[in-house]
Amino acid sequence: MSAPRVALLGMGLRLPGSITSPADLEHALEQGGSVVGPVPEQRWKGMCEDLHPDEVPEQPWTLGVVDDLERFDHAFFSISVDEAAQMDPQQKKLLEVVYEAVQDAGICPSSLAGPRTGVYTGAASFDRAAHAFAPGTASSVHAASGASMAVLANRISYHLDAQGPSLNFDSACSASGTALHYALRDLRSGVVDTAIVAGANSLEAAPITAGFHKLGVLAPDGVCAPFDTDAHGYVRSEGMVAVVLRRTENVDPRVHRVYAHLAGSGLSHGGRAPHLVAPRAPHQARAITQALVDAQLTPAQVGVVHAHGTGTKAGDLEETRGLTQGYTDHQPDDSCLLVSSSKAALGHTEGAAALVGVCVMALGLHRHQVWPTVDHTQPLPLLGKKGMRVPTRIEPWPHMDGQPLAGGVSAFGFGGSNAHIIMTCPPPPSDDASRPTQGARRLLPALLPISAHTRPALTHTATRWAQHLPGQDLHTVAAAAMDRRDHHRHRAAVVTFDTATAAQALEHLGRGAPHEALVGPYTPTGLAPEQLAFVYSGHGSHHEHMAVELAAALPEFADALERARQALGAQVGRPVWAPGEALDGFETIQHAGWIVQVALTDTLSELGIRPTAVVGHSAGEVAAAYAAGALDLEQSAHVMAARSRHLATLGEAGGMLAVALEAEQAHTVASDTGLEVAVTNSPQLSVLSGAHAGLERAAAHLAQQQVWCSPIADVIPAHSSLVEPLQPALRADLVGLDPRPAHALFISTACGAPLQGQELTGTYWAEQIRRPVRFTDAITALTRDQATGCVEIGARPVLSGHISDTAPGTAVATATTDPETLMRALAGLYVHGHTPTRPTFPATAPTFLPALAWDHHPSSVAPAAxxxxxxxxxxxxxxxxxxxxxxxxxxxxxxxxxxxxxxxxxxxxxxxxxxxxxxxxxxxxxxxxxxxxxxxxxxxxxxxxxxxxxxxxxxxxxxxxxxxxx
Missing domain, CATH: 1.10.1200 (Non-ribosomal Peptide Synthetase Peptidyl Carrier Protein; Chain A)
Known part of the structure; x- marks a missing residue:
């Protein structure tokens, strides 16, 4: 039985030449140049201070150095300035590149918490320790952890809360290959489900570089020429690289991009060679053979090797012999093994070199291209004799019998430790996985969330995303942004139908300008999201076309609406209103309002948005009781059916009049005209109820006083004494109602105060139709003790203004049956800290957004004052x-x-x-x-x-x- 293959899903990189992403690395390889060069002036000055005066060269060394090595977003990782100043730059940069690699893999970083994630690092540079513990250096509480090699892996595990193996390997220049070998072993055996493998190298301690110069292995002119007769040494280089691995069985083709498969690996040591640092071909070949056996491949099935290829005469010659013994001695005479090295282009990243080679190979497999080897002009004669060739330009990936050949990656430590990795090309994605579905998606705008830990990081990230969006499927990008990213404190969202508008909105966000498609940016003031209340409108939010578009656009809503219709139809004994049908009569309007509100509630719940409190306005209390969990769907339908049936008998008895008066003034008018105050909607608006004659007298009186008033259409004289004869029959119809404890706070508008779910009995509903609607009191009670966001639930907004008038400053969203309005409501919830648990449409193909931008403050790079x-x-x-x-x-x-x-x-x-x-x-x-x-x-x-x-x-x-x- 073959061992399971492992997929390489994501990369994070910091390499010389400002290479900070897989795309940057690919571009550098395509250009075919070198990114190494003279050490920048400020770095060189510090290096010279570390050297003995007799060892300071006349000219700066040629090295590969990472830009701003010490810059670090310490606040993102909850690390103080003082601790950051004591940390090895390898620790700092690995934290950032690992986070980027996880994002590149299409994995939400917070999902990696727990024992099924392992972290494996390889590094050999102890430069920070050499500085931190130099004689006469003052120590600090953070010195030990800041310089520890073990903490390279441990900090990553700590930040991610990854509780699986957390190990650092040091086998010199094969260190990250050794780490990868053990990660593969743990993945295959099931010890972990996700492995993060990282390699790092820094060049802080100048005496080490000076020592290598004395050893004669560094190119004096800064030119590395692998496998060339003019080879005369390598160039040291800094680098931090991370990859994310999973077994192929755990890869979702709709979510993950697979750069390459890792098929096998092997380790060996040179034993007692003529010298400790002398390479030995037979033992290098043994690592190759072990990797081939592990991958269950023959040498003939490997067409490309990314060699260690340092550009030293002895090293390259011995490696050529090792490749001969491992590969070409066992291949057909007419075959040709392509041998490449990226060290001429990128420098020798030592402890990270193996993993850099893996990333180079993975990009080649992904693009079906072999990258050129820089500065190779005169091949070693042994190469041609043994069936090998070094490509000096981009070439197509070699195939055999129509199938892409595998690739190998070699790494050798100067103490004799060898590692070899076998990689294969993943199968192409299926048509179904790569083609986004359409249909209903055209009817619903996409909600693209974006967040960061600081406002500058948010705007910089928005600029990156804006440049990335053109040509992407917007719903798929939105799904990736919602599902595969952690959501931070500073937030914004874009709601639109097309990618061009989304890119424009993000570009505006990046420069701090408003845009009609942009919601936010906003920063929640507390550590946790504010309390969230669903507020259910009563009579009056209905309209002729309500729910038609949303039912066609959003399957969850259509399904929830049908469930509500069936539940209500069972209670009334006949088919009930469906979207698109006429709204004839009071009872039908009440039914339609309840159906829509229940369906919106269930749709929001499917997306992970649930209330901590509910308020219902008159008939809206029936759906509110369902949302709170006090009544199940059948019980809520039972209340709505009975309530609407009895109230409909008052159709000719009277009506209601909205008046721009506060409660006390409204009571005076009501007393003078034989009416009653049925509703207090806000400090400036009330509703009178009663017989038609009284309503006419009140309207005439208010017109004389130049006070705004307006009759309410399609209503009965609710919440007035005219409903009292209906109360006994309604109470009798609901005698068997059995409410239960609610999971959300129910604030009654009949009482103006919270009630327990068990109190919503038939008696309550019989009294509720008579009592005035104390909406103002309910909103005041809701918002009195803590910040509370409100979501109005209904076919169209009618209460939002009243909420704002009653509780100024309260954040209000309107979840209606208009698709765009609903998505903007979700966007508003998101920016206020209420994150949907999934996108409205799942991803149908892998798509990848640029990494979160870091916020590098000057205080995080300078030593602590x-x-x-x-x-x-x-x-x-x-x-x-x-x-x-x-x-x-x-x-x-x-x-x-x-x-x-x-x-x-x-x-x-x-x-x-x-x-x-x-x-x-x-x-x-x-x-x-x-x-x-x-x-x-x-x-x-x-x-x-x-x-x-x-x-x-x-x-x-x-x-x-x-x-x-x-």
Whole structure:
């Protein structure tokens, strides 16, 4: 039985030449040039300071250096400035490239939490440790973790909450290949379902490069010529690279792009060679043979090898012999093995080199192209003799019997450790997977969400996306943005039908300009989304064409609407209203309103939007009770059927009149005209109810007073004494109603206050038709204690203005049966922190958005500034300000002394490790605090007591500490 193949789904990259994405790497390979060059002036100055004066060369070395190696978005990863300043740049850049690789793989980063994700890193550069622990260097609380090689993998696991294996491998220049080998083993055995493999190399410690120059393996002119008779050394290079792997059985062709399959791997060591650093061909060949056996392939089935190819005479010659023994000695005489190396173009990234080779090979397999080897002009004679050739231009990928041949990647460590990886071309995507479905998608605009952790990162990300969108299927892109990205605090959304408009809206967002298709940007003020209330309109939101377009556009809505129709039809004993049919009479209008509201509720629920509270306006309370969970669908239909049937008998008894009066004034008019106040909608609008004669008197009186009023169409005199004769019969019809505890807060407009779900009995509904609708009181109760977003549920908006008038500043969305309005409501919910759990239409083909932009602040790149020495005499206010600044700098916690002075450290979010760092900085700030210990701050427990301690130490001689030490 063959071992399962593994798919390479995503890449993240930081390589010289400003290569920060797979597209950048592909472009560099296509150009066929080199990205290495003289070390930039500022980097070179620092390197020279590290060198012995006798070793400083006249000219800067030629190296491959990563742009802004120290720049890091520390806030995104919840890392303080002080800790970031102590971190190995390999740790910083790997965190970013891993996050980008996961996004490139079409995987939501937060979904990787748990024991089924493993992290495997390979690196050999201990340059940061050489600096951090150099003699005479002051240490810090973060020095050990910042320089530890193990933490390369551990930080990634920590950030992702990945709880599977978390390992760093150091086998020198084969390190990341070794990491990949063990990742494949764990994936195949089922230890993990997702493996993140990363490699890193940095060139901080100049003496190491100087040592390699003395060894004679570096090209003195900075030109690397692999497998060339003029080869005279390699060029060191920095690089950080990450790939995301899954077993092919776990790959969804509708979601994932597969760059290549990883078919097998092998490791070996050269044993006791003539010299520790001397390569040995037979043992390199053994790694190749192991990888072929693992992949269940023959040497003849491999057509391309990305060689280690460093451009040293001895190394290249021995590698050629190893390839001969591993491949060409076992291939037909007329075959030709293409041998390439990217080190001439990218430099030698050492610990990351194997994984760089894997990415180069994967892009070649994905594009069916073999990349050229730079600066190769005079092939080693042994190549041609042994059936090998080095391509110097882009060539088509070789095939055998119509099938693409496999590729191999070699990596050798200078201590003798060898790794070889076999890669194959994935099958082409099926037509069904690559062709997006149409139909209903044309009727519904796409909702494209975009978010970031800061506003600058949001605008920069929007600019990237705007450039990417042309030519994409908008619904598929929207699905990818919703499903395969984490959603951060700063948010915006685009709602439109076409890609061009979406790109334009994103471009406007990128430069801070408004656009009609753009919702947001908005930053929720709290750590958690505000409470969300569904507000159900009563009579009056109906219209002739309601639900027709949405039912045709959105299958979930059409299905939910049909379920509601069937439930209500069973209660009334006949077919009920369907979209497109006439709205004849009060009872039909009531039925239609309930059907639409239930269907909208279920549609939002399918998308993961559910209320924490509900308010219903008159008849809207029936659907609200269903949304709250107090009534199931059949019970809610039963209430609606009985309620509408009885109220319909009052069709000729009277009506209702909307008046622009506050409640007290409305009561005066009602008393003078024989009417009753049926509804208080807002502080400025009420509704009168009663007999026709009274309504006519009230309308005439208000016209004389120049007060706006308007009769309400298609209504009965609800919530007036005229309904009292109907109450006993309605109560009897609902005697068996059995409501249950609600899962959302039900705020009754009959009471103006919250009710328990069990209270919504038949008696409640009989009283509800008589009591006035206290909508203003209900909204006030809803929004009094905390920020509450409201979603009006109905065929068209009628209550949104009343909500805003009653509770100014409340965010209101309108979920109606107009497709565009509904999608803008979802967009508004999204930007306020209520994230749909899935897109309106699932992806039908892989599509990939550019990575989240980072927000690199200057404070994250410079070493942490020393705490300035403070004066001998400081006021309590000065010490409090110093403490608050150190806490913010160390832990990111913003402390307000006026409110937080007595809160325990843990309650503020200040950890024990933070206190260690703060202690060290306080000791450096004042001579009388020099003996302060971590335990002193722990025992102080609060900001106020710590301030008292520091004041005491400042004024006491000799200092006496809380733990008794001095």
């Amino acid at each position: 020393a705490v300035p020495a403070v004066p001998e005499q400081m006021t309590t206010q000065h010490i409090l300000a110093l403490l608050c600044g150190l806490i913010a700098r160390t832990s990111g916690v913003q402390v307000d002394p006026s409110h937080d002075a007595t809160a325990a450290w843990g309650a503020l979010g200040v950890t024990s490790l933070d206190l260690v760092a703060i202690t060290g900085q306080l000791r450096a700030a004042h001579r009388r605090w020099a003996h302060l210990t971590h335990s002193d701050l722990i025992q102080a427990r609060t900001l106020a007591r710590t301030c008292d301690l520091l004041v005491h130490l400042e004024t006491t001689a000799p200092p006496t500490l809380m733990n008794g030490k001095s």
